[in-house]
Amino acid sequence: MVIVGIHSASPPINRQSSSPTLNGDQQLIGNSNSDSPPKEWQASVAPSLQQIETSLYGRKQLQWQSKKILREFCTSVHGRQHGGTPKKLFFDFQKHFNLGMPAHRTSLQRAQALNNLAGIHHQNHIRQTRQHRNPIPTSNTVANKENQQLEAKVQTEKKRADTFERKFRNKTKEARRAKHSRDILRKENERVEQNLRLRGFRALKQKENRVKKAKEQAHKLPGEFYIKEKGVIKNTCRIMIRELGAMNIPEEKTARVIKTVANGFGVDVMDYVSARTVGRIMKEGGVAAQIQMVYEVDATKGITLSSDGTTIRHRNYESRHVTLRVPAYGGNHSSGNEFTTRFMGIGSAPNHTSNTQLHGLQQQVQEIYKTFNKSRLGERAPVDVITFPTYVMGLGSDHAEDQKRLSKLMLQWKVISTKQIHGRRYMEAVPLNNLMPIILEASHQKIEDVGGITAWDALSEEEKYQRDAEANKQLCTRFGEEAWNQLSEDERRQAQLFVWGHWRRGTASHPNLLKAELSRNEKDRIWIDTTNDVNEGALGTTRQSLHHAPNITLPKLNARMMYRKNNTASFVEHTFNTTADQAFLRSESRKQDAAGMSRKSRQEEVSHDREEVERKRTKDVGRKAQADARIAVLDALQLELDIETLTKGIKAGGKTLKVSDIRLQIAWHRRHDSKIPPKGEINKMNKPGLLQELIKIVKRLPAEFSAACFPESQPIQAEQDVSISVGGDWEEVEDREDADMRED
Numbered sequence: 001m002v003i004v005g006i007h008s009a010s011p012p013i014n015r016q017s018s019s020p021t022l023n024g025d026q027q028l029i030g031n032s033n034s035d036s037p038p039k040e041w042q043a044s045v046a047p048s049l050q051q052i053e054t055s056l057y058g059r060k061q062l063q064w065q066s067k068k069i070l071r072e073f074c075t076s077v078h079g080r081q082h083g084g085t086p087k088k089l090f091f092d093f094q095k096h097f098n099l100g101m102p103a104h105r106t107s108l109q110r111a112q113a114l115n116n117l118a119g120i121h122h123q124n125h126i127r128q129t130r131q132h133r134n135p136i137p138t139s140n141t142v143a144n145k146e147n148q149q150l151e152a153k154v155q156t157e158k159k160r161a162d163t164f165e166r167k168f169r170n171k172t173k174e175a176r177r178a179k180h181s182r183d184i185l186r187k188e189n190e191r192v193e194q195n196l197r198l199r200g201f202r203a204l205k206q207k208e209n210r211v212k213k214a215k216e217q218a219h220k221l222p223g224e225f226y227i228k229e230k231g232v233i234k235n236t237c238r239i240m241i242r243e244l245g246a247m248n249i250p251e252e253k254t255a256r257v258i259k260t261v262a263n264g265f266g267v268d269v270m271d272y273v274s275a276r277t278v279g280r281i282m283k284e285g286g287v288a289a290q291i292q293m294v295y296e297v298d299a300t301k302g303i304t305l306s307s308d309g310t311t312i313r314h315r316n317y318e319s320r321h322v323t324l325r326v327p328a329y330g331g332n333h334s335s336g337n338e339f340t341t342r343f344m345g346i347g348s349a350p351n352h353t354s355n356t357q358l359h360g361l362q363q364q365v366q367e368i369y370k371t372f373n374k375s376r377l378g379e380r381a382p383v384d385v386i387t388f389p390t391y392v393m394g395l396g397s398d399h400a401e402d403q404k405r406l407s408k409l410m411l412q413w414k415v416i417s418t419k420q421i422h423g424r425r426y427m428e429a430v431p432l433n434n435l436m437p438i439i440l441e442a443s444h445q446k447i448e449d450v451g452g453i454t455a456w457d458a459l460s461e462e463e464k465y466q467r468d469a470e471a472n473k474q475l476c477t478r479f480g481e482e483a484w485n486q487l488s489e490d491e492r493r494q495a496q497l498f499v500w501g502h503w504r505r506g507t508a509s510h511p512n513l514l515k516a517e518l519s520r521n522e523k524d525r526i527w528i529d530t531t532n533d534v535n536e537g538a539l540g541t542t543r544q545s546l547h548h549a550p551n552i553t554l555p556k557l558n559a560r561m562m563y564r565k566n567n568t569a570s571f572v573e574h575t576f577n578t579t580a581d582q583a584f585l586r587s588e589s590r591k592q593d594a595a596g597m598s599r600k601s602r603q604e605e606v607s608h609d610r611e612e613v614e615r616k617r618t619k620d621v622g623r624k625a626q627a628d629a630r631i632a633v634l635d636a637l638q639l640e641l642d643i644e645t646l647t648k649g650i651k652a653g654g655k656t657l658k659v660s661d662i663r664l665q666i667a668w669h670r671r672h673d674s675k676i677p678p679k680g681e682i683n684k685m686n687k688p689g690l691l692q693e694l695i696k697i698v699k700r701l702p703a704e705f706s707a708a709c710f711p712e713s714q715p716i717q718a719e720q721d722v723s724i725s726v727g728g729d730w731e732e733v734e735d736r737e738d739a740d741m742r743e744d
Contacts (some may be wrong), residue, residue: 225267227258233273235582238281239569241273245282246564250549251275279556283589285568286559287371292571293322293342293562294372297391298383300324302525304499305361305410306341306396307403308535309352312543315605316352318360319535319542320344323527329570339527341534343565345558346542348601350608354405358413375584377576386424389417394499396528407500418495420473422487423480438475446471501528553598634668646695649687662690669697 227237244254252275259269297303303324310317326340347364349356369385372378395410397403427435446467447456456464484492538561545557562568572581640646640657649657663682670676676697685693 223267224270225262227269227271227273233277233281237273238284238582239572241278241281242285242563243569245278245285245560248545248560251278251282254278280586280589280593282556282559282563283593284559284585285563286555287585287588287592288572288576289559289562289566289568290368290371291375291377291576292566292568293344293368294383295377295571295575296324296326296342297322297388299327301391302393303391304394304396304527305392306529306532306535307357307361308398308532308539309349309357310539310543312539312546316349317539317542318347318349318352318357319538320347320361320364321534321538323529329567329574341529343534343538343562345562346538346554348554348605350605350612352402354402354409357402357406358409362413371588374588375576376578376581386417386420389414390421390495393497393522393526394501394528396501396532398532399502403502404500407498411496411498414498415496416477419480419484420476421480422483423476423478426479426483427476438478442471442475497522499526499528554601555592555598633664634671637664637668639668640665640694641698641701643695643698646691646698649691657691659687659690662687662694665694666690666697669694673697673700675700 227233233241240258241254244257245251249257254275255273255278258273262269303322305320305322307318307320309319320343321341322344323339323341325338326342345364347360349360365388366385369383369388373382389410392410392414395403395407397406447453450456450459450467459467487495541561542557545552638652640651642652645652646657651657651661666676666682676682677693682690682693
């Protein structure tokens with residue numbers, strides 16, 4: 001980059017009308033004495049020019065920096081001293097001088113350019129001053145104005161031409177685009193018309209092909225159908241198999257039934273379903289029924305239980321049902337406010353005692369809640385098994401002492417569960433640091449109960465889990481007792497609300513329900529049927545099923561009955577219908593089948609039966625010993641055959657007859673006299689009545705029967721003492737035998 005200079009071949013400078021035309025370096029320097037710049041001005045401007053020269057040529061700055069320095073120069077020096085406008089002076093410099101002077105110019109040329117720079121600005125200032133003082137119009141001025149006007153017109157026309165050209169170009173583009181759009185639409189219309197023509201032609205052709213194919217199929221083999229898809233039975237086929245199982249179709253005949261029905265519709269089933277697969281599919285329905293049971297119980301939070309038991313082939317079976325308000329599934333129920341009875345299943349038990357019945361119910365509830373929590377619904381909203389007894393509002397059963405005691409046990413179970421829930425809430429609210437001492441104490445006690453840390457390490461994981469759960473229950477109960485004492489009377493009453501309705505002679509009796517003062521809401525949550533037909537019918541169905549299929553297991557039988565009675569198909573269709581749910585049913589049914597629950601239950605019954613046999617054998621041995629002792633006492637008994645002494649109530653030796661002595665005498669005669677009243681009536685008689693009965697017995701003896709039949713050398717007193725002492729024990733033994741018989 002170079003300093004400001006003047007091209008020798010630059011065109012003439014056109015100023016305003018008062019400015020002369022400058023051409024060449026001589027005109028810039030000046031042609032008169034007044035045109036040359038004064039020395040004072042040159043002296044004042046010289047430092048600034050020297051700065052410009054040093055900055056531009058010494059440092060070789062760019063062109064825009066040159067413009068910046070010129071602008072500063074014009075503003076600071078020439079503009080202040082000569083009254084020119086800085087902006088106007090700058091554009092004059094830029095117009096008449098070349099800012100891009102080549103770098104190969106000599107120092108003399110650069111110095112001359114600097115002088116010309118100073119001179120031209122001084123000369124222009126003088127000329128402008130003179131023109132302002134004495135303006136003289138010249139021909140050049142007029143010509144310049146005309147040129148300027150012509151140039152302005154030329155520029156205006158040029159702009160108009162540019163505008164017209166731009167508009168014409170835009171219009172041309174729009175026309176070209178419109179034509180392109182019309183071509184696209186025309187081609188699209190042609191394509192649509194062609195497709196419509198072809199579609200109509202194809203529709204006619206397809207119709208003809210379908211008619212032809214139908215005629216051909218009428219003379220061909222039936223269609224093909226596959227039950228399995230990629231090795232897995234389709235869900236629709238699983239539903240069909242479960243429905244057939246609910247209709248009591250045997251597993252080994254299910255495949256044949258499916259093929260027979262399909263052939264009737266002209267379809268050929270290409271694959272086969274084994275009896276084992278059918279059994280697994282039926283167990284899937286049982287798993288779905290268990291999930292449905294927990295889902296409905298947790299939704300209604302108010303249920304009533306009913307149960308009944310019977311013996312089939314020397315095995316105890318118990319049927320359980322639950323009555324509750326169920327939600328609507330796909331329009332199968334008009335509303336969710338109707339009471340519906342759900343079948344919980346048939347269970348076997350070693351005996352029919354109250355504790356065994358409660359234990360069986362607790363195990364069944366734990367199993368179904370465990371299954372529910374492993375499903376998708378349980379993972380989304382887990383349900384604790386401890387809440388089930390708190391929802392039980394009543395029990396319906398027959399009128400028996402064991403059922404009466406069962407209702408009391410269930411009420412205790414409900415209260416304990418309520419306390420555990422309050423205790424758990426308390427433990428969740430209290431900081432852990434406050435509970436650590438109590439938890440450590442419970443842990444030490446738990447280890448000491450099994451015999452120390454070595455014995456604890458030897459336990460299996462399942463046993464450890466059970467003991468941990470038991471310790472947790474004890475802690476919850478401990479804190480729940482404190483929370484229970486803080487409850488109000490109304491809250492305790494709500495927690496203890498339990499109704500026992502029992503059936504007697506075909507009718508229902510609800511004494512607790514009639515006597516209790518229940519609110520409207522409480523009565524709406526309790527429903528007990530007037531008869532026990534549901535449980536009796538379930539037990540009858542079980543008896544028939546075991547008669548037709550003796551080897552059927554209870555889980556498989558329960559799966560069929562629960563799926564049919566509980567409307568599980570609607571639950572699966574509307575609530576448990578995802579692909580993951582179906583996969584869970586398949587997986588869980590296989591796990592339950594592999595667990596061998598039926599085998600474990602049967603082994604428990606067998607072990608209980610063996611224990612019962614040993615107990616009865618021991619009892620029989622004791623009874624035989626007691627019977628032998630009784631016979632020995634009777635054989636050694638001294639008979640009292642004298643009617644006179646008997647009338648006086650004394651023995652032959654003069655001692656008074658006691659009630660036990662009279663009963664022993666009658667017992668001895670019972671072995672030979674069938675007219676003696678039963679033992680129960682004899683025990684109800686007082687002493688005079690016993691004496692009269694004994695006299696009647698002696699009078700019925702034959703004439704040849706006398707006391708001489710017995711030797712007189714026997715120690716009568718000793719025999720009497722023995723008979724009295726042993727007779728008392730014998731009476732107690734007989735009483736115990738009667739009690740055992742009533743218990744059995």
